[in-house]
Amino acid sequence: MxxxxxKGPYVDPKLLKKISKLxxxxxxxxxxxxxxxxxxxxxxxxxxxxxxxKDFVAVKVAEEMIGHRLGEFAPTKKFIRHGGRIQRELExxxxxx
Numbered sequence: 001m002x003x004x005x006x007k008g009p010y011v012d013p014k015l016l017k018k019i020s021k022l023x024x025x026x027x028x029x030x031x032x033x034x035x036x037x038x039x040x041x042x043x044x045x046x047x048x049x050x051x052x053x054k055d056f057v058a059v060k061v062a063e064e065m066i067g068h069r070l071g072e073f074a075p076t077k078k079f080i081r082h083g084g085r086i087q088r089e090l091e092x093x094x095x096x097x
Contacts, residue, residue, distance in 0.1 A: 009038040035071030050074035
């Protein structure tokens, strides 16, 4: 369910405050726990450390990301592999070049 268009996009005020103090040329990583914050045009060029529940994932914001949420670029679950007999057979088979 998306946010109401009359309310406008949600951007964390603390995040905007941190952005206003820095310049995009600075290589500092802005740490944030606000995964639900939407990416606005002012954020382009900055690098954010988005918390995924365990550590901070570095997300460099590009123009194509505008309108998306910060949490979309920091996955919270790590895929390891599917298990089972077939998977073990595939791993044993040497890779052909």
